[in-house]
Amino acid sequence: MSKDAIFSDAGSGGLANLTDNDVRTSWSRSGSPYVQFYLGDSPVTVKSVSLGYCRNTQSRRQYYFDFYVSDNGYDWTKIAGDGWREDNLGKGHVMGQLVSPGAGNSEEDYETFVFPEGVRARLLRVCMYGTRMGQGSSSTTANAYWSIDVETE
Ligand SMILES: [Ca+2]
Numbered sequence: 001m002s003k004d005a006i007f008s009d010a011g012s013g014g015l016a017n018l019t020d021n022d023v024r025t026s027w028s029r030s031g032s033p034y035v036q037f038y039l040g041d042s043p044v045t046v047k048s049v050s051l052g053y054c055r056n057t058q059s060r061r062q063y064y065f066d067f068y069v070s071d072n073g074y075d076w077t078k079i080a081g082d083g084w085r086e087d088n089l090g091k092g093h094v095m096g097q098l099v100s101p102g103a104g105n106s107e108e109d110y111e112t113f114v115f116p117e118g119v120r121a122r123l124l125r126v127c128m129y130g131t132r133m134g135q136g137s138s139s140t141t142a143n144a145y146w147s148i149d150v151e152t153e
Helices: none
Strands: 006-008 027-030 034-038 044-053 061-070 110-114 123-133 142-152
Touching: 034 142, 044 061, 044 123, 061 142, 123 142
Parallel strands: none
Antiparallel strands: 006 034, 027 142, 034 123, 044 110, 044 142, 061 123
16 A cells, blocks of 8 residues: 555645754645545554644734544544643634744744544645634644654554
């Protein structure tokens, strides 16, 4: 079986920037893309997923997303974790930590989501839904990350 270790429905450009352990390189797409990780030919336990969020020079941001897992690429299960922040729009997504305005990326803007015990899968998707912008309910379609790290065992 030949599968890309990392894949996106929004194209492959820049995807390596998410897994290069380099805070200076990032990946961004507007709209509702997903980034998919191929975890192995047989299911592995997903321990956590960590996201590195990109800043906006002017406004604070909080990203919206969900994590889904699958064994076959057709049937997907949304994961809900203890203490994960719910989005402020009532759409049932997860909302990331507050990212302050600023230039460039920061290692501070990194958040780890510990999965419930017993989640095993061959594929994992981070489905992205844009960004809360500022303090109210305004949002944008920006999805911009400098890292996505999937920890398995
Ligand atoms: Ca990077």
